[in-house]
Amino acid sequence: MKYPQVLQNLIDKLANFPSVGPKTAERYAFHLLQQSPEKSQDLAQAINDLAKKIIVCQSCLAIAESNPCSICRDQNxxxxxxxxxxxxxxxxxxxxxxxxxxxxxxxxxxxxxxxxxxxxxxxxxxxxxxxxxxxxxxxxxxxxxxxxxxxxxxxxxxxxxxxxxxxxLAKGLPAGSNLEYADELTLSSALQHRNEIK
Amino acid sequence: MKYPQVLQNLIDKLANFPSVGPKTAERYAFHLLQQSPEKSQDLAQAINDLAKKIIVCQSCLAIAESNPCSICRDQNxxxxxxxxxxxxxxxxxxxxxxxxxxxxxxxxxxxxxxxxxxxxxxxxxxxxxxxxxxxxxxxxxxxxxxxxxxxxxxxxxxxxxxxxxxxxLAKGLPAGSNLEYADELTLSSALQHRNEIK
Missing domain, CATH: 3.40.1360.10 (Dna Topoisomerase Vi A Subunit; Chain: A, domain 2)
Known part of the structure; x- marks a missing residue:
C-alpha cells in the first residue's frame, strides 16, 4: 500500500531536495499536513514568489532586491x-x-x-x-x-x-582549531605562509 | 547583510520543517532557486493540493483517496x-x-x-x-x-x-540484531515471551 496520490506526489517532490531521502521527505510532508492549511499555502506562495520575483544584479550576477544590487550601487x-x-x-x-x-x-x-x-x-x-x-x-x-x-x-x-x-584567500588553520587534528596540506600551508607577530 | 527579502522569506518558512535549521533551509532554498521555475511551481502546487484536496476517511480517520478509504471499504x-x-x-x-x-x-x-x-x-x-x-x-x-x-x-x-x-505487538529483539547490544528491557521481554520452535 502506498500513500494517497496527493500526498505521495508531494513526498516525491520533497525527496528532490539535497540530501533528502524518501523517509525525510515523508516527515516533511506530514509536517505540512499537520500544520494549518494557511501556513502551507504561505510556503507554496513563498516558493512561487522565488520563481517569479527574483532579480539578478547584472553587474555582479548575484540574486538581489534590485538591479544593480546595493553593493554594486554603493559608491563608497x-x-x-x-x-x-x-x-x-x-x-x-x-x-x-x-x-x-x-x-x-x-x-x-x-x-x-x-x-x-x-x-x-x-x-x-x-x-x-x-x-x-x-x-x-x-x-x-x-x-x-x-x-x-x-x-x-x-x-x-x-x-x-x-x-x-x-x-x-589564505589557506591555514581555522580559528579555534587543534594542530593535532589538522591535515598535512593545511598545516604545511599554514607553516609556509606564517605571519610575523606584531 | 542578509538575503533578498523573497529568498529570506522562503528560508524562514523552510526552517520550520522538522529538524531543519537555518543552514539546511538555505540549502533547500538555493536548490529551489537553481532548478527550473516550472519545477518550483510544481512543488508549490503539490503543497497547495495537500491543503485542499486531502480526504480523511471518517471510519478509520486515515488520510486517504476516498471516504471511506479502500481498507475500510474492503469486505474481504x-x-x-x-x-x-x-x-x-x-x-x-x-x-x-x-x-x-x-x-x-x-x-x-x-x-x-x-x-x-x-x-x-x-x-x-x-x-x-x-x-x-x-x-x-x-x-x-x-x-x-x-x-x-x-x-x-x-x-x-x-x-x-x-x-x-x-x-x-510483541516486544522483543529485532531481526538481524545482536544480543550483545540489546538493552535489558528488550532482552527480558524477549526472554519472557519466548516462543517454542516449531
Missing part, C-alpha cells in the same frame, strides 16, 4: 578590487566578516571534471567583460579549497595573470 | 479486529508486512505528559463510538514502545479491558 566601496565567489552564499559569508571593502562577482559554479562543468558553463566570459570595462586592479579568488575550487582558481589565474593582480 | 478484510495506530505512517508500515487481515484506526497521537497531550486530544472518543457501533472482538494496540506509547497503551487497556480483547 572600492571599485578597483573584485572578489570572485562561487555563489550568493559565499558572498554573504564574506560580507558578514565586514572586512571586505570592494565589490563581488558571482562565478555561478566551479569547474568539475566529473560532472563535466566546464569554464563555458560558468560566468567567465562576463567576468572578462567586466574586467575589460571597469578599472579593476585586483581580483581576489575566494573559492572553496576543494579540488573543484583549486582547479577553477588555477584556470582563472592562468587566464588573468599579467593583466591584473590575482590573489587567493 | 476481517471486521472483528481493529489495529489502533498512532498515525498514517505506522498504518503503512504495518500494511506493508501484508500480514494483517483486519482494519485500522488512527489515534492521532500519543499521550504525553510533558507536551500535555491528553486523551481528549486524541481520537479516543471516536474509537469508543466505533467499538460500540461495530462488532469488534479484538483491539491490537500497535503503538510505539516509547514512554508515550506505553502510557497510551496502558490508558487504552484500562479503558477497554473487559469489553473486548486488548492485545499489543
Amino acid at each position: 566601496r572600492r571599485q578597483d578590487i573584485l572578489c570572485v565567489v562561487e555563489n550568493l552564499q559565499d558572498l554573504i559569508a564574506i560580507e558578514s566578516t565586514k572586512q571586505y571593502p570592494g565589490r563581488y562577482f558571482i562565478l555561478g559554479g566551479l569547474i568539475n571534471t566529473i560532472t563535466e562543468i566546464q569554464p563555458r558553463d560558468l560566468n567567465v566570459n562576463k567576468l572578462i567583460k567586466k574586467i575589460n570595462k571597469e578599472k579593476i586592479k585586483e581580483i581576489i579568488l575566494a573559492l572553496n579549497f576543494t579540488l573543484e575550487g583549486e582547479t577553477t582558481a588555477l584556470y582563472l589565474n592562468k587566464l588573468l595573470k599579467g593583466h591584473l593582480k590575482v590573489t587567493r | 478484510r476481517r471486521q472483528d479486529i481493529l489495529c489502533v495506530v498512532e498515525n498514517l505512517q505506522d498504518l503503512i508500515a504495518i500494511e506493508s508486512t501484508k500480514q494483517y487481515p483486519g482494519r485500522y484506526f488512527i489515534l492521532g497521537g500519543l499521550i504525553n505528559t510533558i507536551t500535555e497531550i491528553q486523551p481528549r486530544d486524541l481520537n479516543v472518543n471516536k474509537l469508543i463510538k466505533k467499538i460500540n457501533k461495530e462488532k469488534i472482538k479484538e483491539i491490537i494496540l500497535a503503538l510505539n514502545f516509547t514512554l508515550e506509547g506505553e502510557t497510551t497503551a496502558l490508558y487504552l487497556n484500562k479503558l477497554l479491558k473487559g469489553h473486548l480483547k486488548v492485545t499489543r
